[in-house]
Amino acid sequence: MLSRHASLIGRKEVFMGKAKFGIFGDGKELAQIAMARAFQLGDFRAGYYRDQTFMMALGELSVTAYFAQLYAHTSVELEPASAGRLMNGHFSTRSLNEDGSWKELTAMYNSASDISPTAAQMPKLLGLAYASKIYRKNNGLKSQTQFSKDGNEVAWGTIGNASTSEGMFFESINAAGVLQVPMVVSVWDDGYGISVPKEFHTTKGSISEVLEGFSRTDSQAGIEIIRVNGWDYEALLNAYLKAGELARTTHTPVLIHVEELTQPQGHSTSGSHERYKSAERLKWEKDWDCNTKFREYILSNKIATADQLDQIEAESKAQAKKEKEAAWAAFSGEIKKELAVAVSLVTDAAQQSTRKVILEQMAQELSNTINPIRKDVITTVRKALMMLRFDSHEGKAKLKNWFKDQGSINFDRYNSHLYSQSEWNVLAVEEIKPAIDDKSPLVDGREILQSFFDKTLESNPAFFAFGEDVGKIGDVNQAFAGLQAKYGENRVQDTGIRECTIIGQGIGAALRGLRPIAEIQYLDYLLYGIQLLSDDLACLQYRTKGGQKAPLIVRTRGHRLEGVWHSGSPMGMILSSLRGMVICVPRDMTQAAGMYATLLKSDEPALVIECLNGYRLKEQMPSNLGEFTVPMGKPDILRAGKDITIVTYGSMCRVVLDAAIELAEIGISIEVIDVQTLLPFDVHGVIGESIKRTSRVIFADEDVPGGASAYMMQQVIEGQDVFKHLDSEPQTIAAKAHRPAYSSDGDYFSKPSVEDIVEQAYAMMHEADPKKFPAIWD
Ligand SMILES: Cc1ncc(C[n+]2csc(CCOP(=O)(O)OP(=O)(O)O)c2C)c(N)n1
Numbered sequence: 060m061l062s063r064h065a066s067l068i069g070r071k072e073v074f075m076g077k078a079k080f081g082i083f084g085d086g087k088e089l090a091q092i093a094m095a096r097a098f099q100l101g102d103f104r105a106g107y108y109r110d111q112t113f114m115m116a117l118g119e120l121s122v123t124a125y126f127a128q129l130y131a132h133t134s135v136e137l138e139p140a141s142a143g144r145l146m147n148g149h150f151s152t153r154s155l156n157e158d159g160s161w162k163e164l165t166a167m168y169n170s171a172s173d174i175s176p177t178a179a180q181m182p183k184l185l186g187l188a189y190a191s192k193i194y195r196k197n198n199g200l201k202s203q204t205q206f207s208k209d210g211n212e213v214a215w216g217t218i219g220n221a222s223t224s225e226g227m228f229f230e231s232i233n234a235a236g237v238l239q240v241p242m243v244v245s246v247w248d249d250g251y252g253i254s255v256p257k258e259f260h261t262t263k264g265s266i267s268e269v270l271e272g273f274s275r276t277d278s279q280a281g282i283e284i285i286r287v288n289g290w291d292y293e294a295l296l297n298a299y300l301k302a303g304e305l306a307r308t309t310h311t312p313v314l315i316h317v318e319e320l321t322q323p324q325g326h327s328t329s330g331s332h333e334r335y336k337s338a339e340r341l342k343w344e345k346d347w348d349c350n351t352k353f354r355e356y357i358l359s360n361k362i363a364t365a366d367q368l369d370q371i372e373a374e375s376k377a378q379a380k381k382e383k384e385a386a387w388a389a390f391s392g393e394i395k396k397e398l399a400v401a402v403s404l405v406t407d408a409a410q411q412s413t414r415k416v417i418l419e420q421m422a423q424e425l426s427n428t429i430n431p432i433r434k435d436v437i438t439t440v441r442k443a444l445m446m447l448r449f450d451s452h453e454g455k456a457k458l459k460n461w462f463k464d465q466g467s468i469n470f471d472r473y474n475s476h477l478y479s480q481s482e483w484n485v486l487a488v489e490e491i492k493p494a495i496d497d498k499s500p501l502v503d504g505r506e507i508l509q510s511f512f513d514k515t516l517e518s519n520p521a522f523f524a525f526g527e528d529v530g531k532i533g534d535v536n537q538a539f540a541g542l543q544a545k546y547g548e549n550r551v552q553d554t555g556i557r558e559c560t561i562i563g564q565g566i567g568a569a570l571r572g573l574r575p576i577a578e579i580q581y582l583d584y585l586l587y588g589i590q591l592l593s594d595d596l597a598c599l600q601y602r603t604k605g606g607q608k609a610p611l612i613v614r615t616r617g618h619r620l621e622g623v624w625h626s627g628s629p630m631g632m633i634l635s636s637l638r639g640m641v642i643c644v645p646r647d648m649t650q651a652a653g654m655y656a657t658l659l660k661s662d663e664p665a666l667v668i669e670c671l672n673g674y675r676l677k678e679q680m681p682s683n684l685g686e687f688t689v690p691m692g693k694p695d696i697l698r699a700g701k702d703i704t705i706v707t708y709g710s711m712c713r714v715v716l717d718a719a720i721e722l723a724e725i726g727i728s729i730e731v732i733d734v735q736t737l738l739p740f741d742v743h744g745v746i747g748e749s750i751k752r753t754s755r756v757i758f759a760d761e762d763v764p765g766g767a768s769a770y771m772m773q774q775v776i777e778g779q780d781v782f783k784h785l786d787s788e789p790q791t792i793a794a795k796a797h798r799p800a801y802s803s804d805g806d807y808f809s810k811p812s813v814e815d816i817v818e819q820a821y822a823m824m825h826e827a828d829p830k831k832f833p834a835i836w837d
Pocket residue numbers: 109175176177218219220221222223247249251252253326
C-alpha cells in the first residue's frame with residue numbers, strides 16, 4: 060500500500076512540474092513482496108524500473124529516497140542509488156565504502172545498478188549468478204566470505220514481458236541453462252510493452268510456453284519454469300520460496316512467469332493507457348489489481364478486518380505524502396539556499412555597476428522563479444558576469460569567486476566518477492620496468508602472455524579467464540595453452556559463442572569481487588558486446604557516483620591480419636562509446652603482460668587489444684613477469700628524432716618504425732611515439748614535449764579516416780597547447796574508409812603501408828624545404 064501510494068503521488072508530482080518524468084511499479088506489488096521474502100543477505104538483484112516494492116520490502120528504499128530520485132536530488136545520502144544521476148525507477152545498493160573499498164556484501168541485500176535498455180540487465184544477472192558458482196567451486200576463494208559464503212547467493216532478475224523479445228534475454232537464458240547457475244528470473248507479465256500487446260511480442264503470447272524446451276527433466280539439467288498469477292499471494296509465496304531454495308542449494312536456474320499483472324496508471328507519465336487498452340481490459344485491470352485481490356484474500360481468510368485494512372491504507376497514504384514532502388523540502392531547500400546567495404551577490408554587484416538596473420532586474424527575476432532548479436541559478440550568474448565584463452569591483456570579485464566554487468561543487472554533483480577516484484585508480488599504480496638483458500631468451504610473443512597468465516593464476520585466486528576456445532586449447536592463439544589442465548575448468552574456461560553474455564558474465568562476476576578476464580575472440584566481434592560495455596560497464600562508477608565497481612578486463616585481439624572481419628581496428632567507435640573504461644593498445648605481448656599486471660592492481664574496467672599479427676613474433680622474456688607493470692597514460696618514445704613526431708599505437712608501431720628507418724636514409728629524422736593507452740591519453744604531455752622539439756606531427760593508425768587518429772590529434776592539439784609550436788599543418792594517416800579487403804594485397808591497398816608513411820612524411824618536409832626535398836611526383 061505504501062508503495063502504491065508512492066506511485067500515485069509520484070505521477071501527480073510529474074504532472075505538477077516538480078519532476079521531469081515518472082515510471083512506477085503499481086500493479087506489480089504483491090509478487091515483489093513474495094520475492095523479497097525469499098531474498099537473503101548476500102543475494103543480488105538485477106532488474107528494471109518496476110521493482111520499487113521489492114526494494115521497499117527489503118528496506119533498501121525509503122519513500123523519501125524514492126522521491127529524492129524522482130526529483131533528481133544529487134545527495135548520495137538521500138538518493139544512494141545514483142545521487143540524482145538516473146531517472147526514477149533505477150534501483151541500486153552501494154557496494155563500496157566512500158573510499159572505494161568493498162563493503163561486506165554477504166551482510167547486505169544487494170542490487171546491481173539498473174540501466175534503461177530493455178533486457179540489458181540479463182547478461183549481468185547471468186554473471187552475478189555465475190560468481191556463486193566460481194565461489195563454490197574454487198577452493199582458493201573459500202576465505203573470501205565478504206563476497207560469498209560457499210556460493211550460496213542467488214541472483215534474482217526481473218524483466219518485463221515485452222523485453223523478453225530481446226536477443227539478450229534468450230542468450231542469457233540459454234547460457235544459464237548451460238552453466239547451471241543460481242539465477243531466478245521473474246517475468247512481470249502485464250500483457251503489454253508500452254502500447255503493444257503481447258501477441259505482437261511473443262510467439263504464442265507466452266514466454267513460459269516458448270521456453271518450454273529449456274525445462275529440466277529427471278535426466279537432463281535445464282531450467283525450472285514456474286507459472287503463477289500476480290494476484291495470488293499464497294501461490295506467489297510458494298513459487299518464490301521454492302525457486303530460492305532450488306537455486307541456492309543446487310544452482311539450478313529458475314524462471315518464474317508471473318502472469319495477470321496490471322498497470323493501473325499505464326506505462327509512464329508520457330501518455331495514458333486509455334489510448335490503447337479497451338474498456339474491457341481496463342475494467343479487468345481494476346478488478347484484478349493485485350492489491351485489491353490481496354485485500355479480498357486477507358478478508359476471506361479473516362487475517363484482518365476491513366477496518367484494520369482501511370486504517371493501514373490511510374496510514375500508508377499519509378506516510379507516503381509525508382515522506383514525499385520531506386524529500387521535496389530537502390531537494391528544493393538546497394537549491395533555494397543557493398538561489399538566495401546568488402540573488403544577494405548579483406544585487407550587491409549591481410550596486411557598484413553602471414548596469415545596476417538590468418542586474419537588479421535579473422536578480423529579481425531569479426528570485427521570482429517557481430520551483431527553481433540549479434540551472435536557473437547558474438544561468439543568471441553567468442549572464443550577470445558577462446554583463447559585468449568591463450567592471451572591476453569587489454561585488455564582481457565576490458560573485459566570480461562564488462561562481463568558481465559552485466563550478467567545482469557542481470562538477471562533483473554532475474560530472475565526477477567517470478573513472479575511479481579511489482586509491483586503486485590506474486594512474487596510481489606504480490611503474491615497475493620489465494627486467495630484460497642480453498641473456499633474456501627470445502621467445503614467441505604468445506609465450507610471454509602464457510607465462511604471465513600462469514604466474515597470475517598461481518598467485519591470485521580471484522583471477523580467472525573465460526571465452527570462446529579459451530579453455531581446452533588455451534585460446535585461438537594459445538596464450539592459455541596448458542593452463543586449464545594445470546588450474547582446472549573453473550579458472551580457465553570455454554564458453555559458448557555469445558559475446559554479449561561473455562561480457563555480462565564478466566561484469567556480474569566483477570561486481571562480486573572477482574577479477575575475471577572475459578575474452579572476445581576478435582576485435583571485430585566486440586560489436587556484439589559493445590552495447591553492454593557502453594550502457595553498463597563503462598558508466599557504472601559514474602551512474603552510481605562511486606557506489607559500485609566492476610573491474611572487468613576484456614581481452615581481445617585486432618588490427619591488421621586478414622579480411623573484412625579479422626583485421627578491424629574500429630578504435631574511434633570504441634573511444635566514443637567506452638568513456639569510463641581504460642583502453643589499452645599494446646604494441647607487443649611484453650607490453651600487454653605489463654598492462655594486465657597494472658590493471659589487476661587497479662579497480663578500473665579495461666579493454667586490452669592485443670596485436671593479432673604479433674603472437675609469433677620474437678620478444679625477449681622478462682625475468683620479472685607478473686611483477687612489472689606498464690603505466691597507463693604514458694606514451695613510449697620508441698625512436699628519437701628531430702624533424703617529425705609520428706604518434707601511433709598497436710600494430711602500426713612496427714610499420715611506422717620501418718618507415719622511420721627508410722626516412723632516415725633520405726635525411727628525415729622521425730621521432731616515433733607509441734601512445735600505449737588511448738584512455739587515459741598521455742597524461743604527462745610527452746607528445747607535446749616532442750612536438751616542441753620537432754615542430755611537426757603526424758597521427759597515424761589503421762582506423763577509418765577521422766577515427767582514433769582524429770581523436771589523438773584533438774587530445775594533443777587542443778589538450779597540450781602545442782598549436783603555436785607547429786611549423787606544418789598537423790596531419791593524420793589512417794586506413795581507407797571501407798573495411799580492409801582480403802589477402803596481403805587487400806591489406807596493402809586498405810591499410811596504411813610503410814610507403815604511405817614515408818611519402819606523407821616526405822611531402823610534409825617538401826612543403827617546408829622544397830630545395831632539400833624536391834617533389835617526388837612532378
Ligand atoms: C532497447 C530499448 N528499446 C526500447 C526502449 C523503450 N522502452 C522502455 S520500456 C518499454 C516497454 C517494456 O515493456 P515490458 O518489458 O513489458 O515492461 P513493462 O513496462 O510492461 O513492465 C520500451 C519499449 C528501451 N528502454 N530500451
